[in-house]
Amino acid sequence: MIKTGVTLAGVELKNPVMTASGTFGSGAEYSEFVDLNRLGAVVTKGVANVPWSGNPTPRVTETASGMLNAIGLQNPGIDLFCKRDIPFLKQYDTKIVVNVCGKSTEDYCEVVERLADEPVDLLEINVSCPNVKEGGIAFGQNPKALEAITKEVKKYAKQPIIMKLSPNVTDITEMARAAEAGGADILSLINTLTGMKIDIYRRAFALANKTGGMSGPAVKPVAVRMVYQVAQAVSLPIIGMGGIATAEDALEFIMAGATAVSVGTANFFNPYATVEIAEGIENFMREQHVEDIHELIGAVK
Numbered sequence: 001m002i003k004t005g006v007t008l009a010g011v012e013l014k015n016p017v018m019t020a021s022g023t024f025g026s027g028a029e030y031s032e033f034v035d036l037n038r039l040g041a042v043v044t045k046g047v048a049n050v051p052w053s054g055n056p057t058p059r060v061t062e063t064a065s066g067m068l069n070a071i072g073l074q075n076p077g078i079d080l081f082c083k084r085d086i087p088f089l090k091q092y093d094t095k096i097v098v099n100v101c102g103k104s105t106e107d108y109c110e111v112v113e114r115l116a117d118e119p120v121d122l123l124e125i126n127v128s129c130p131n132v133k134e135g136g137i138a139f140g141q142n143p144k145a146l147e148a149i150t151k152e153v154k155k156y157a158k159q160p161i162i163m164k165l166s167p168n169v170t171d172i173t174e175m176a177r178a179a180e181a182g183g184a185d186i187l188s189l190i191n192t193l194t195g196m197k198i199d200i201y202r203r204a205f206a207l208a209n210k211t212g213g214m215s216g217p218a219v220k221p222v223a224v225r226m227v228y229q230v231a232q233a234v235s236l237p238i239i240g241m242g243g244i245a246t247a248e249d250a251l252e253f254i255m256a257g258a259t260a261v262s263v264g265t266a267n268f269f270n271p272y273a274t275v276e277i278a279e280g281i282e283n284f285m286r287e288q289h290v291e292d293i294h295e296l297i298g299a300v301k
Contacts, residue, residue, distance in 0.1 A: 002285050003292040004278075006040070006259050008237050009160035009185035011121050013040035013095055013260060016293060017250065017278040020241050020264030021046055021099035021124060021164075022071065024274075026085035027092075033271040038278060041095035043262060044085060046126050048101050049110040051077035061197050061206040066216025066243070067265060068195050070209035073101045073129065078114050086118055095121040097162070101129050105149050109156045116158040124162040125153055128191045128213075140166035140191075143178035150182025160185035162239065165230070167219075168194050172226045173233035180234045187230060188239035188262065190223045216265040217243040224252050231257025231298055245273060247280020254281075257298040 004015040018041040024030055026044040036042060054074025061068050075081070089096045098120050102108040112123060127140030127149060139145050140163075150163055163179040165172060167190040176187055192213025197206035223242025231238055240258030244250050245266040253261050266273040281293070290296060
């Protein structure tokens with residue numbers, strides 16, 4: 001019997017494959033393609049304390065081996081989310097991870113406090129949001145700000161918290177240590193890399209926002225490197241993500257030190273990606289005579 005189950009801060013997942021926030025809605029639109037019962041967890045789109053309309057359009061564009069998005073975390077707000085999305089996900093035998101966004105520390109804490117009594121398993125804190133009180137620099141780009149927001153969120157959280165690290169920093173391990181010092185239970189990385197595309201015929205930016213977050217296969221080598229560095233720097237479990245499209249991609253992250261993985265952009269071009277990756281990991285383990293996935297986690301040193 002092959003064992004693919006992993007544990008994140010006391011929460012047991014049947015396998016290490018999760019969805020990445022913002023690429024899977026809150027599960028409903030993908031449920032006709034994917035049996036959500038076969039996933040380790042579903043990570044919801046970012047949720048704020050009030051509805052956000054997001055950025056002006058155009059806000060998505062393709063790039064070589066990836067895409068840029070500047071959606072701006074459009075979401076219906078926590079009230080509708082609790083009424084509509086959580087009951088939908090509770091129908092399935094999968095863990096629920098809620099991604100939380102905000103423009104101030106108070107925003108995050110309000111959402112986390114609201115979720116304290118909801119039947120969700122983990123909270124993923126998106127610290128790539130711009131901190132409006134600090135001139136727009138993302139919470140996750142300043143180690144002191146990251147440690148401070150982690151500490152504050154932990155005061156209100158009943159569920160274990162995942163701090164989602166931004167790669168747009170000089171030293172990812174400094175950020176990982178700051179989140180660990182603040183009391184994070186789990187780290188997830190990487191979020192998108194900041195990029196830009198110009199339409200040479202219109203002599204204009206392809207995105208109304210000028211810049212966007214780059215995701216997809218092009219970012220994977222950067223993401224694998226950062227996961228490996230963070231795994232060496234802290235003792236927290238890691239959820240690896242960034243350009244995962246196949247089981248082989250997922251296994252690179254696992255061997256680099258990730259306990260679980262999130263599949264994002266691949267969902268857009270292959271809605272079956274998550275289940276195919278979960279099956280592919282099992283097949284690899286069978287072929288390689290690996291009985292327990294823990295033999296593979298952090299296998300490269």
